[in-house]
Amino acid sequence: xxxxxxxxxxxxxxxxxxxxxxxxxxxxxxRILVYALAATSLNLILGYGGMISFGHAAFVGxxxxxxxxxxxxxxxxxxxxxxxxxxxxxxxxLAIGAVSLRxxxxxxxxxxxxxxxxxxxxxxxxxxxxxxxxLSLPARASGLPVDLGGDVAFYYVALAALGAGVYGLHRLxxxxxxxxxxxxxxxxxxxxxxxxxxxxxxxxxxxxxGAVGGLAGVLLASHGKYVNPNVLHWTQSxxxxxxxxxxxxxxxxGGVIGAAALLGLEDLIANHRVEWLASVLPNYQQHASLGxxxxxxxxxxxxxxxxxxxxxxxxxx
Amino acid sequence: xxxxxxxxxxxxxxxxxxxxxxxxxGLTLVFGIMDMINLAHGSLYMLGAFLAAALxxxxxxxxxxxxxxxxxxxxxxxxLEVSVLRTLYTRDHLSQVLATFALILIFNxxxxxxxxxxxxxxxxxxxxxxxxLLPGMFYPAYRLLIIGVGAAVAVLLYLLVARTRIGMLVRAxxxxxxxxxxxxxxxxxxxxxxxxxxxxxxxxxxxxxxPLLAVQVGMGENILILxxxxxxxxxxxxxxxALVGAVLVGLVDTIGRxxxxxxxxxxxxxxxxxxxxxxxxxxLAYLLMVVVLYFRPRGLFPARG
Numbered sequence: 203x204x205x206x207x208x209x210x211x212x213x214x215x216x217x218x219x220x221x222x223x224x225x226x227x228x229x230x231x232x233r234i235l236v237y238a239l240a241a242t243s244l245n246l247i248l249g250y251g252g253m254i255s256f257g258h259a260a261f262v263g264x265x266x267x268x269x270x271x272x273x274x275x276x277x278x279x280x281x282x283x284x285x286x287x288x289x290x291x292x293x294x295x296l297a298i299g300a301v302s303l304r305x306x307x308x309x310x311x312x313x314x315x316x317x318x319x320x321x322x323x324x325x326x327x328x329x330x331x332x333x334x335x336x337l338s339l340p341a342r343a344s345g346l347p348v349d350l351g352g353d354v355a356f357y358y359v360a361l362a363a364l365g366a367g368v369y370g371l372h373r374l375x376x377x378x379x380x381x382x383x384x385x386x387x388x389x390x391x392x393x394x395x396x397x398x399x400x401x402x403x404x405x406x407x408x409x410x411x412g413a414v415g416g417l418a419g420v421l422l423a424s425h426g427k428y429v430n431p432n433v434l435h436w437t438q439s440x441x442x443x444x445x446x447x448x449x450x451x452x453x454x455x456g457g458v459i460g461a462a463a464l465l466g467l468e469d470l471i472a473n474h475r476v477e478w479l480a481s482v483l484p485n486y487q488q489h490a491s492l493g494x495x496x497x498x499x500x501x502x503x504x505x506x507x508x509x510x511x512x513x514x515x516x517x518x519x
Numbered sequence: 520x521x522x523x524x525x526x527x528x529x530x531x532x533x534x535x536x537x538x539x540x541x542x543x544x545g546l547t548l549v550f551g552i553m554d555m556i557n558l559a560h561g562s563l564y565m566l567g568a569f570l571a572a573a574l575x576x577x578x579x580x581x582x583x584x585x586x587x588x589x590x591x592x593x594x595x596x597x598x599l600e601v602s603v604l605r606t607l608y609t610r611d612h613l614s615q616v617l618a619t620f621a622l623i624l625i626f627n628x629x630x631x632x633x634x635x636x637x638x639x640x641x642x643x644x645x646x647x648x649x650x651x652l653l654p655g656m657f658y659p660a661y662r663l664l665i666i667g668v669g670a671a672v673a674v675l676l677y678l679l680v681a682r683t684r685i686g687m688l689v690r691a692x693x694x695x696x697x698x699x700x701x702x703x704x705x706x707x708x709x710x711x712x713x714x715x716x717x718x719x720x721x722x723x724x725x726x727x728x729x730p731l732l733a734v735q736v737g738m739g740e741n742i743l744i745l746x747x748x749x750x751x752x753x754x755x756x757x758x759x760x761a762l763v764g765a766v767l768v769g770l771v772d773t774i775g776r777x778x779x780x781x782x783x784x785x786x787x788x789x790x791x792x793x794x795x796x797x798x799x800x801x802x803l804a805y806l807l808m809v810v811v812l813y814f815r816p817r818g819l820f821p822a823r824g
Contacts, residue, residue: 254612301809305816308556311612312751313812316805319744327798436744440558440620447617489632495624502618503606 215361219354228353232425234465235360239367240418241445241457246371247411248443249452250380251404252387253303256311257318258442260298261291261412263325263434265419270429271331273339280343280350284420291416292409294321299408303401315436322434336430343424350424360421364458367414372454383407387452448501467494523656528777529770534662536769537669541724542742543749543761544676545717551693551756553608553710558619559599560721560746561739562626567592567722568729568738569630572638581643585726589719596718600711627736636736640729665727672723673762680758689713693756745772748808754818763819768804775800 222228240262247253268290272283298317305313326334342350350356374380382403386393394400423429432438441464449460472490479486486493546560570591575584603622607615642661649657680686691699692706700706725738732738749768753760780796787795811819 248613256616301813305812308550308554308612308755309751309812309816311556312747313809315744316748316808320802320805323801324798327794327801329794437740440616443613444617444620447613451613489628491624492628492632495621495628498621499603499618499625502610502614502621503603 212365219357225353228357229425230465230469232353232357232360234462235357235364236418236421236425237442237445237465238458238461239360239364239421240415241442241449241461242364242367242371243411243414243418243457244442245446245449245451245453245457246374246414247408248446249450249456250371250375250387251383251407251411253404253408254311255302255314255408255411256436256439256443257298257314257316258411258415259434259436259438260314260318260321261295261415262419262422262438262442263318263321263431264291264294265416266423266429266433267325267331267337267419268416269343269420270337270339270423273341273343274331274337278341278343279345281345283343284417287420288413288416291419292413295409295412295415296405299405299412303404303408315439318434318439319436322431322436325434326431332430334431336428336432339423339427339429342427356425360425363417363421367417368454368458370414375454379403379406444498448498464494467497523653524777526653526656527658528774530658530662530666531777532770532773533766534666534669534769535773536766537666537673538724538728539742539746539749539769540673540762540765541669541720542746543753543765544758545714545720546746547750547753547756547758547761548689548693548713549717550750552689552696552706552713554696555604555608556612556615556619557604558616558743559604559622559626560717561743562623563592563596563599563718563721563739564725564742565630565736565739566595566626566725567718568640568725568734569634569638570722571726571729572640572734573634575640576638581641585723588726589722592722592725593715593719596721597711597715599718600714604714605707605711623740631736638734640726640734642730661730665731668723668727672720676720676758677762685709685712745804748804751818752808752811754820757818757820760818760820768807771807772800772804775803779803 218231219228240258243261244255244258247255247258265287269283269287272278272286277283298314302310302313302317331337342356344350346359348355348359350359375384382393382398385396386398386400386403390400419433422433445460445464446457447460448463449458450456468490471493472487475487542560542564546557549555549557549560567588571585571588573584574587574591575581578584578587599622603618607618646661646664648660650660650663652658652663678686680689688699688704688709691702691704692709696706725734745768749764750761751764752767753762753764776797779800780792783792783796783799786792
């Protein structure tokens, strides 16, 4: 996306809460922003680094749980809980990445998945923090210059986080580090032969993505004032992966477009009744994921490059 | 802790492992020959269980219902392969993940629409009691049936893969697909057939485990991941690896769940032991995989030379 388009999108996003009457859509938009951040962080390792991680929910979940546990224990300041949560996610990514990155291809996919599942089961058995029923928070974190309790304030915080994330990804992709990462994706043996410490570069990239994923997790738990083990379930990793693939793997806006498209589609089917469809299938809105599944399948079969890819192709033609 | 208890848990582990093998066998061949990640394999397991429940209800006979559900699931599996999955073989892993993830959503909702979120699948009355295996040791008859069927299917599958012409083609495809193609093997047709067999095995596992676990939407998703763990441990594309991996995972998972809390009780306070025991037990299978991959990055029995 070029500069003008970016500015228009940013202006629209900034003006969005002002034009809105209903709080439902404000909350919904915040959810999209948070998922967009999570998907963008996955896109860094998946698209730019070529590491197909099937366990990104582990880092999102770590961020969500650690920040929530701080609040549940009475430490409500965001200045303590949030950095701790992000650091915990980075640490988890360091440990998981250090082992996983020694494997290749399908084995890497499976080992990241296995680690995420391990954490899912561990969180499930944390009886002190709700176990499988999850953890409800009395309030969002405090201490920020704006009162996070308000939906408008939360929206802008999430928007700022996503903006920083996308801008950071943009700068990173054009930095020396980003070039090396992309070179490794294209040809690992060659990058190694040139003399780059491939393993260390990949691990650094993995940890960075884990930390940003952790921040998304913090916002996710804060948004719903609730967290349960399902944020670590493998279908959550799958959903994030689907968002990235849908939006465009290795494209700057891939994660954002994918999150907006997937969540938007779900909402569209579930909350906007189409009369002619309802006359054929009376209860179709209760089965929104059937529609989502069919659309996803159609995209794989007919638009292999994702949504961003389809637009890019048209522009070039 | 008596030896009877240990033997009982050993049999439970064997029973779970054999059912995992039925799922993993199809998955490992699909993975090995076509290099295709099929997340929808668990959906066929769910479909098999629901079809069995519906057919048992309709026919009034457990055996008849299950026997009818197997070919029905196989037919749906082959239809799926011909209509959707076939076009995915040449695509990258990401497209396969996206497409088969979409299939999970579609199958889950379709089953929910047709049958609702869950279905009863009662155990046949004749098998619901225990039998005395050894003097003083009773074991549920139904679980023995599962072990028997699982072992029989494993032997059949082994003979099919190791002793028949079709099995030879399958092994050739798994160890080097291009070479097999160049030698004139019709991998496309072979694969549709193979997919049908895989779906049938899913149905057997789903129908037999149905009375023990619950027949519900989403039942395929957790066991699918365990099946992936099994084939990665065993080495992708290897039937022998799948069998060894499945029994290993089944035993480790079951015995860990039964005895880790007791073991922890010896060393820690009861409160800690009752919390940590089940937690560690439920991740033992995954830890096993991590350890195996660390020492043998291609699994225990790699199919490709």
